[in-house]
Amino acid sequence: MNTLPQIEILKKVSLKPYNTFQLDASAAFWVEIHQPDDMLKLMDTPVFHRETRYVLGGGSNVLFAQDYSGLIIKNSIPGIEVLSEDDGHVVLCAGAGVVWDDLVKYTVDRGWGGLENLSMIPGQTGAAPIQNIGAYGVELVSTFISLDAINLESGIPESFDRDMCRFGYRDSIFKTTQKGTYLITHVTLKLNKSPELNLDYGNIREVLASEGITKPGIRDVSMAVRKIRASKLPDPAITGNAGSFFKNPVISAEQFDSLRSIHSDIPSYPSGSQIKIPAAWLIDQCGFRGKRLGDAGVHERHALILVNHGKATGNELIGLAANIQQEVRERFGVTLEPEVNIVGGDNSLAAGAKSGS
């Protein structure tokens, strides 16, 4: 017997509990889906065809510039299923609505490696492929097998393997050519029972040593990542934020050499034949850390994190981000590209990113 709730389209729903910036915007129409078949039911309604649509997961990487005048489709498809298992690996499939960190804990608890460095990233599993989530030297792509999605134009279910997703740094086709075309229903990952641990990024080794751990396992790595994150990043339940607001810019070796000739202390990381520089450092150098414009602010401990101190609006945060983008461009000749998905508004930040790159 199917005990999942029927779909119900609601009107004028507050989005405040559904976005980690805690922005007080509303959606003209709202529906929550619990299974792929709900999409078929939804696609039979006039509202679906009449309104603009936006798929929402945990709302931890979105900024609502203003009230949303269309239909928000909140994805709550549950379930974790082991598809196959042998001595070395486990292949599992998770519903898009599974909280990402619950999936991480599920795998870490069973000793299945691959997701431990991605501990404590907010949001849901269905959004993880959108920007190929990454942290502490690991990206989703390293465990990714495939995803299932429904084409929102045709209603046809489709599967995408790793190559089809064209993953990059905070990027996939779902952020570019296929933006807004699909609703992801399930994600399939391959975990390793004898994983090689990634300990070289940031201060993971330092934290493990401080805990007296000399032979770490995946549970220890997960613990260390959680500790580091808790010390650096604001808790969105307390202070509204969406993590890094901009991507770290990737520039040519020539541009980097010319920047370093002026700013000898500029931090950098290799990124293929190019160089990645921390956006936080660029923003910090411009003096924005801890600054605020009304209730829109830059976190006092991390210059890449924009925060809502209480009653900021989406447009105020966009205004602050535009000031940051302009100062960084003027001072360093580098254009910052937003990582956060801006919903509504004139999207001038993304336009700025294009004109400067």
Ligand code: FAD
């Ligand atoms: P949402 O914010 O709801 O949506 C994000 C985008 O995905 C939107 O464009 C939305 O339309 C689309 N989308 C969501 N679900 C689906 C679906 N099922 N089908 C189709 N499209 C969908 N990110 C990192 O990569 N690394 C980090 O270390 C990291 N740290 C963070 C720390 C904090 C404190 C916060 C607040 C955020 C952080 N993030 C990080 C960003 C964010 O957690 C991730 O991008 C996450 O994957 C977003 O998941 P979500 O479910 O909240 O997606």
Ligand code: EPU
């Ligand atoms: N820095 C400053 N000032 C600051 C903060 C940092 O100058 O206020 C400099 C320091 O030199 C530091 C460097 O920036 O070494 C990098 O900072 P950090 O290690 O905090 O990482 P990040 O580049 O800011 C990225 C991801 C995070 C991810 C961490 C850990 C992006 C856009 N952000 O942050 O992802 O958790 O690395 O891997 O790639 C997110 O995407 O939302 C996110 C939080």
